[in-house]
Amino acid sequence: MNRAERIERVLRRMTADRIDTVIAFSNAKHHLARINLGAHLMGYRSIGESALVLRGDGTQRLVVTPAYDAERAALRRPELPLTVSDDLAAALAELLRQRAPGRIATTGLGAMPHDLAVRLLDIVGADALAFDDIVNEVTAPKTDEEIANARKAVAIAEQTHEHMLVVARAGMRECDLAVEMNLYAKGLGANDNFLMLSGGPHQQGVGASSNRPLERGDVIIAESTPAYDGQFGQICRSASVGAPSNVLAEKYALVVRAMTAGIEIIRPGIKVSDVAGAIDAVLTDAGYEKYNRPPYMNRRGHGMGTGSIAPGDIAIENHMILEEDMLFVVHPNQYLPETGYLLCGEPVRVTATGYESLSKKWAELGAVEA
Amino acid sequence: MRVLETTLLTGPYDWDERVLPRSEYDGRIQSVRVAMAQAGAPTLAVYGHPGNYGALAYLTNFTPKAGPAMALVPREGPLRVLASGTPKMMDAAKRLTWVEDVRPIGNASKSVAEFADGGDALATWAFGAVPQALYTGIAVAVAPRRLLALDQPLDAVQRRKSPRELELMRGAARLLAKATDAFAASVRAGKGVRSAALAAERTAIAAGAQDARAMASLSPGGAPAPLDAASDERALDPATAGIAVQNHGYWASGYVTVARKPGAARAQARDALAAALAAARGGAHLPDGVGANAIGLSLEEGPGDLLEAGAVYAVTCNATAGGETAYASALVAVTENGCDVLWQQPA
Numbered sequence A: 001m002n003r004a005e006r007i008e009r010v011l012r013r014m015t016a017d018r019i020d021t022v023i024a025f026s027n028a029k030h031h032l033a034r035i036n037l038g039a040h041l042m043g044y045r046s047i048g049e050s051a052l053v054l055r056g057d058g059t060q061r062l063v064v065t066p067a068y069d070a071e072r073a074a075l076r077r078p079e080l081p082l083t084v085s086d087d088l089a090a091a092l093a094e095l096l097r098q099r100a101p102g103r104i105a106t107t108g109l110g111a112m113p114h115d116l117a118v119r120l121l122d123i124v125g126a127d128a129l130a131f132d133d134i135v136n137e138v139t140a141p142k143t144d145e146e147i148a149n150a151r152k153a154v155a156i157a158e159q160t161h162e163h164m165l166v167v168a169r170a171g172m173r174e175c176d177l178a179v180e181m182n183l184y185a186k187g188l189g190a191n192d193n194f195l196m197l198s199g200g201p202h203q204q205g206v207g208a209s210s211n212r213p214l215e216r217g218d219v220i221i222a223e224s225t226p227a228y229d230g231q232f233g234q235i236c237r238s239a240s241v242g243a244p245s246n247v248l249a250e251k252y253a254l255v256v257r258a259m260t261a262g263i264e265i266i267r268p269g270i271k272v273s274d275v276a277g278a279i280d281a282v283l284t285d286a287g288y289e290k291y292n293r294p295p296y297m298n299r300r301g302h303g304m305g306t307g308s309i310a311p312g313d314i315a316i317e318n319h320m321i322l323e324e325d326m327l328f329v330v331h332p333n334q335y336l337p338e339t340g341y342l343l344c345g346e347p348v349r350v351t352a353t354g355y356e357s358l359s360k361k362w363a364e365l366g367a368v369e370a
Numbered sequence B: 001m002r003v004l005e006t007t008l009l010t011g012p013y014d015w016d017e018r019v020l021p022r023s024e025y026d027g028r029i030q031s032v033r034v035a036m037a038q039a040g041a042p043t044l045a046v047y048g049h050p051g052n053y054g055a056l057a058y059l060t061n062f063t064p065k066a067g068p069a070m071a072l073v074p075r076e077g078p079l080r081v082l083a084s085g086t087p088k089m090m091d092a093a094k095r096l097t098w099v100e101d102v103r104p105i106g107n108a109s110k111s112v113a114e115f116a117d118g119g120d121a122l123a124t125w126a127f128g129a130v131p132q133a134l135y136t137g138i139a140v141a142v143a144p145r146r147l148l149a150l151d152q153p154l155d156a157v158q159r160r161k162s163p164r165e166l167e168l169m170r171g172a173a174r175l176l177a178k179a180t181d182a183f184a185a186s187v188r189a190g191k192g193v194r195s196a197a198l199a200a201e202r203t204a205i206a207a208g209a210q211d212a213r214a215m216a217s218l219s220p221g222g223a224p225a226p227l228d229a230a231s232d233e234r235a236l237d238p239a240t241a242g243i244a245v246q247n248h249g250y251w252a253s254g255y256v257t258v259a260r261k262p263g264a265a266r267a268q269a270r271d272a273l274a275a276a277l278a279a280a281r282g283g284a285h286l287p288d289g290v291g292a293n294a295i296g297l298s299l300e301e302g303p304g305d306l307l308e309a310g311a312v313y314a315v316t317c318n319a320t321a322g323g324e325t326a327y328a329s330a331l332v333a334v335t336e337n338g339c340d341v342l343w344q345q346p347a
Helices: A003-016 A037-042 A067-076 A088-098 A114-124 A132-138 A144-167 A174-187 A246-264 A272-285 B022-039 B054-060 B087-094 B108-115 B132-142 B151-159 B163-188 B193-206 B264-279
Strands: A021-026 A050-055 A060-064 A082-084 A104-107 A192-200 A219-228 A235-241 A301-303 A327-330 A334-336 A340-342 A346-350 A355-357 A366-368 B043-048 B069-074 B080-083 B101-104 B121-125 B146-149 B211-216 B239-247 B250-258 B291-294 B312-321 B324-334 B339-345
Touching: A003 A037, A003 A050, A003 A132, A021 A037, A037 A050, A037 A104, A037 A132, A050 A088, A060 A067, A060 A088, A067 A082, A082 A088, A088 A114, A114 B132, A144 A174, A144 A219, A144 A235, A144 A327, A144 A346, A144 A366, A174 A192, A174 A219, A174 B193, A219 A340, A246 A272, A246 A327, A246 A334, A246 A340, A246 A346, B022 B043, B022 B054, B022 B069, B022 B121, B022 B151, B043 B054, B054 B069, B054 B151, B069 B108, B080 B087, B080 B108, B087 B101, B108 B132, B121 B151, B132 B146, B163 B193, B163 B211, B163 B239, B163 B250, B163 B324, B163 B339, B193 B211, B193 B239, B239 B324, B250 B264, B250 B312, B250 B339, B264 B312, B264 B324, B264 B339
Parallel strands: A021 A104, A060 A082, A235 A366, B043 B121, B080 B101, B121 B146
Antiparallel strands: A021 A050, A050 A060, A192 A219, A219 A235, A301 A327, A327 A346, A334 A340, A346 A355, B043 B069, B069 B080, B211 B239, B239 B250, B250 B324, B291 B312, B312 B324, B324 B339
């Protein structure tokens, strides 16, 4: 799929729902795990709030703020007619005045900042249809460009993890390690990195890195998620500070086994919940059934933005059917009473007959200098 | 300066009372409570998100590393912080603030309504940035009380820097100088703008910055933009950078143009900046064509069309001559009688 085919899917739904104009808003937040359908459709990460105006006849216009982002917008999306402004609402009003919009649907309006959203609501009208769920549903598969970028992002994540194993040591603050990993990933071509990293001898969960110094006996757990040209790719890893204990090695092997069970059943047509169920089954067999729920785990993986985060959370409650070219990470990310919280996770693409692992080397328990 | 928002903040943000002691926050909260009393509001709700959390940090030191957060301030009694994340993540969140009551934001509308009991209005600060769906949810949850924006008086309080804050901004300015020097050195060594921007960020971080964001032009004389594509690497002459660095919460930002042969545009930009700085004092307007905004815990704390004594401003001039555009900028603390230049480029 390419971007034109993604737009074509939206146009088909516009016809079916008798929508004349879709206005897809971007709040300029380009996140791993939050939907931004405006950015998803325009294929552009604006600095400020922006919109894609898509007419039923297929014509499109990108409206970008601030005005000084004009050069970058034109460079990134040369095929799109462009309006630049320091005032999105005023620019949009003028566009709709020049050509009547007919029946309007929007995406992303609820995520726009209140001060601006009030003005946008005045422009699109109270009867504008919220099109978020429909657009999210029909644009779930990634484009070829996004898939290629995800492969690069994951390659950067793997190299960054290897770098972490070299530079991390007892006495180093979690935040300093996280910043170093971010800079390293940027040097490899990443434009951002969702990096949850924390350390401790028995953690309840992973969090944003703090000023706490790492200590011998800690386990470093990290969700490392560089973005390459906007597409995130996540791996989850764990490493002990100093040599790992036997029980840590044993339990880590268990969560990797659970992850593998989830990944190996992936193919088009199964439900997302089947993947979560396969992971849970391994842990249940090992005697950890009561830990297959919060607060001992949150989800067994998730889609990867930016833009669309389909197929959503890898969870027992998610019955979405997997389609070819969906991208997501499978991660048991599990608390066990003997070890605390452990992370292992691999990103996959759904292929025509199964799955493609985007990572070259799956999770192994690492160790860093004590 | 507006930069591309990052998905997760990773730097050192835990509250350090040696840098900003509790007494500093007590004074701020006292000022805020005066404004609340004048407005007749028993509770104030303050919003922040990873892209802009100045008001939230001003009162609590809390940096919303992983997602949106709020502070709830009663007219009397302890504050509460609502932070993004699961209950398991609250231990780490508590390290970010002196506030003891830190809870998951969860159902934010319900949490705000439960805390904001009584009165005719819930005062708000920085709620213009609240996502519309959440804003509506809070408005419904606290009804029949209305939401009363106190941004104007509270922004004014926040803009006026204390001696301790000014010292932290001087520190930020020193980091900015190192970062701009690194960018210039890298460009002069023949590196592409993406490499130079990364060198600037690395230099600032190594010198102690919490965060550093460097943008650069994509064409000679172009406006600096986020270099978020690997294909953005290119050697340019002239090359312009827009750089922001953060020191204990406080930002310094500025622009620098690097050219092998400085031309007329550079001289014009420098002269325009000199004229602007000569005119800068409390109550003054800067000359036409000069860009300025207040800066501190946010990259943009307010407009710079009318300068206020006690505030710090990022001032920028650009000029185009002979097809070349050059930038000159400065960071200044405005006083009643003039301004104190914290950083200037070209020096």
